[in-house]
Amino acid sequence: MTSAATPDPGIPLPVLLSQAGERAREFLQRQLASSRLRPRHAHVLLFLERTGAAGQQELLERLNVDASALVGLLNDLEGDGMVERRRDPADRRRHIVTLSEHGRAAVAEVHASIDEMSDALFGALSDTDRDHLHRILSVMSSGAPATATGCPGRLCGPPDPGGS
Amino acid sequence: MTSAATPDPGIPLPVLLSQAGERAREFLQRQLASSRLRPRHAHVLLFLERTGAAGQQELLERLNVDASALVGLLNDLEGDGMVERRRDPADRRRHIVTLSEHGRAAVAEVHASIDEMSDALFGALSDTDRDHLHRILSVMSSGAPATATGCPGRLCGPPDPGGS
DNA sequence: TATTGTTATACTCTATAACTATA
DNA sequence: TATAGTTATAGAGTATAACAATA
Numbered sequence: 001m002t003s004a005a006t007p008d009p010g011i012p013l014p015v016l017l018s019q020a021g022e023r024a025r026e027f028l029q030r031q032l033a034s035s036r037l038r039p040r041h042a043h044v045l046l047f048l049e050r051t052g053a054a055g056q057q058e059l060l061e062r063l064n065v066d067a068s069a070l071v072g073l074l075n076d077l078e079g080d081g082m083v084e085r086r087r088d089p090a091d092r093r094r095h096i097v098t099l100s101e102h103g104r105a106a107v108a109e110v111h112a113s114i115d116e117m118s119d120a121l122f123g124a125l126s127d128t129d130r131d132h133l134h135r136i137l138s139v140m141s142s143g144a145p146a147t148a149t150g151c152p153g154r155l156c157g158p159p160d161p162g163g164s
Numbered sequence: 165m166t167s168a169a170t171p172d173p174g175i176p177l178p179v180l181l182s183q184a185g186e187r188a189r190e191f192l193q194r195q196l197a198s199s200r201l202r203p204r205h206a207h208v209l210l211f212l213e214r215t216g217a218a219g220q221q222e223l224l225e226r227l228n229v230d231a232s233a234l235v236g237l238l239n240d241l242e243g244d245g246m247v248e249r250r251r252d253p254a255d256r257r258r259h260i261v262t263l264s265e266h267g268r269a270a271v272a273e274v275h276a277s278i279d280e281m282s283d284a285l286f287g288a289l290s291d292t293d294r295d296h297l298h299r300i301l302s303v304m305s306s307g308a309p310a311t312a313t314g315c316p317g318r319l320c321g322p323p324d325p326g327g328s
Numbered sequence: 329t330a331t332t333g334t335t336a337t338a339c340t341c342t343a344t345a346a347c348t349a350t351a
Numbered sequence: 352t353a354t355a356g357t358t359a360t361a362g363a364g365t366a367t368a369a370c371a372a373t374a
Contacts, residue, residue: 011210012278013294014188014285016301018203021185022228023304024178039182046175056356064186066343071357093350093355114176121178124307129300130177136293137180140187143288202364220333230366235334257332257373 027121031113035106040065040073042114045082045107048099055094082106191285195277199270204229204237206278209246209271212263219258246270 010016028039037045043063048054054062060070074097077083082103088094099107122130174180192203201209207227212218218226224234238261241247246267252258263271286294 010298010302011214011305012275012282013298013301014192014278014281015203015207015210016298016305017188018185018192019207019228020301020304021182021188024181024185028178028182039179043179043183046179050175057354064183067356068344068358069342088355091351091355095356111176114178117178118176122304124303125300129303132296133300134174134177134180136289136297137177137184138174139288139293140184140286141175141180204364221331231333232335232367233365255332255374259333 024121027117028114031117032110035109035113037106037110040069041077042110044070044073044077045099045103045110048083048097048103049107053096053098055088055096057094059097077103080106188285191281192278195281196274199273199277201270201274204233205241206274208234208237208241209263209267209274212247212261212267213271217260217262219252219260221258223261241267244270 011019025039028042032038032042040063043065044059047059047063051058056067056070056074059065060067063070065073074083074085078085080102081100084098084100085095086098088096118130122133125133175183189203192206196203196206204227207229208223211223211227220231220234220238223229224231227234229237238247238249242249244266245264248262248264249259250262252260282294286297289297
């Protein structure tokens with residue numbers, strides 16, 4: 001069991017990442033409060049800014065949100081005139097979500113709020129470290145659909161058939 | 165507003181961090197399920213493993229958990245015999261929390277579970293990038309008490325007096 | 329009076345299941 | 352029958368406020 005001389009380099013990486021992410025989410029929440037947007041609203045807007053349009057299926061997979069939760073988010077955003085839902089002519093079951101003009105303006109504000117925030121969050125990091133962090137997280141983000149499509153084998157963790 | 169030729173290097177860093185953190189938390193949750201521990205339980209155990217002992221005040225500040233939530237977590241852990249609460253003789257209001265032998269064994273299991281998990285989470289990253297990430301997040305973790313003690317001015321975001 | 333910890337309560341967020349319409 | 356989206360509901364997680372003990 002060698003319970004000696006293995007004092008771990010510190011906190012396990014997934015734990016550090018989880019805690020840092022929670023901090024980031026809290027800061028996002030605070031910065032976005034003045035826009036009456038929650039972090040997930042911003043996630044949707046930012047995704048649409050990048051992709052132009054997307055079906056809800058794609059949104060929930062890429063943003064890692066539940067289907068029913070996404071409906072609520074889109075209802076909010078559509079109610080405020082930030083996004084529009086249209087039927088896909090090719091498959092009338094699908095809703096194609098796009099960003100409205102008001103939505104684009106909102107995204108610009110979101111960017112501004114986030115830029116202000118960044119210094120408060122990453123003040124301890126050099127510009128080089130921020131670049132590293134951005135690149136590393138981008139790689140993780142691109143390469144891991146996580147729960148949705150990924151998990152080829154049983155590597156992602158069995159659902160635990162039940163203990164005692 | 166020069167809405168051209170400024171295609172953002174990608175997703176804003178705080179958003180990336182928040183999303184990656186959520187992924188990490190979900191993976192933690194899944195890996196720890198077999199131990200009937202939730203991520204926050206593990207956070208407490210890992211913190212005590214590093215510090216030996218801590219008052220609850222210190223725990224809630226460092227782990228960014230609410231006081232009432234911490235009580236629940238410690239009740240669970242103490243009920244399972246993983247931690248012990250003793251009065252501080254110097255200040256009988258304080259509870260000093262320590263890791264029991266069973267708690268140390270549990271922490272070892274937690275480390276093992278997390279190590280297994282790491283490959284599934286960070287498989288897209290090189291060892292160098294994992295080291296970078298670990299170092300960067302450690303710096304952030306050390307230097308930013310966030311909500312608790314930080315936020316000197318109004319930089320952390322005003323609570324929004326209410327719009328329309 | 330201020331502080332540490334506890335309890336009780338309400339609120340938010342998320343996940344589950346059932347339903348409609350299209351394919 | 353299967354899929355995209357929606358709705359209703361229950362559950363977990365979190366924060367807020369009042370309380371007891373000690374300083």
